[in-house]
Amino acid sequence: KLKADLKGDKGFGHISRLYAQRARTAPPKLGGRDDWLAYRAAMRKALEDLLGKPLPSRGAAKAAPTLERDGVAIERILVPSEGNILVPVLIVRPAACVGKLPVVISCDDGGKDASLAGTGAGSPVALARGGTFVVLPDVRFVGEVSLRAMAGLTQGLLTFKACCPLAEGDPASFEGAWQRHAMLWGRPLPGMAATDLRSVLDYVSARREADADRITLRARGGVAFGALFAAALDERVAALDIDLGGRCFGKRNAPLVPFVLRHGDVLQWAAVMADRRHT
DSSP states (O other): OOOOOOTTOOOTHHHHHHHHHHHSOOOOOOOSHHHHHHHHHHHHHHHHHHHOOOOOBOOOOEEOOOEEETTEEEEEEEEEOSBTOEEEEEEEEESSOOSOEEEEEEEETTOHHHHHTOOSTTSHHHHHHTTOEEEEEOOTTSGGGOHHHHTTSSSSSOSSOOOOOSOTTOHHHHHHHHHHHHHHHTOOHHHHHHHHHHHHHHHHHTOTTEEEEEEEEEEETTHHHHHHHHHHHOTTOOEEEEEOTTOOTTTTOSOOOTTGGGTOOHHHHHHTTTTSEEO
8 A cells, every 4th residue: 555644645535626626617607598508419428429329220129918907008018229129118198098198107116016005196007097108117227127127136037147356245336347348338327318318218209109209207216317308409308307316427426438527517407408407
């Protein structure tokens, strides 16, 4: 262990603090709509670079038989995302659809099946009974495609025990290792989630029952950062409803996205959507 006992030494951590002070961007001063449009274009270009370029999709949607119960239809779909990745999706809608329905795409860290089991006002089944086209995707990395499921450590999409060189007993270390690997790949985890959400938007927009002009994206937990970025890049999201759990990039308690603070924190990325509704 290297150590230098010098008077006034602030440690190696101070190098990071100095860099953050000098590289972090200041909130923009926007004088009007033209300034905001230029800001939005620059932020979107920066975000595409930060999140990395997705691979072309090589898959096709696959559907299981539709189930109906108590006036609600439930569909299980595999929606193609980048490469050969298929996003497991639950669609909950009125069994008898008349016209085009408003859409709510909802995801959280607990996964789609836990969301479907919810009851009461605002639950997927209650929304569907009220005339909403509800979409529950397990985007990377939640539910069926959680990191631990894909590594074969829990029951998930894999039918075999995958080789996992990481320590199985420490979930925090496991998640952290994946985040670091993703940084080296140039595809941070929120970027992969955003890619999957935009693929779900592609699928939903093509459904005859869905009103593509009335799409709300709702997300809770770590996956909400992917939703924030997906909405910033994709104008098909008419309204965004997210709960980040008090986390942001400046506090260093958000999913890792290298160099993100060179361009902005949560509020600056939300400002890209200033012409749409936010919660």
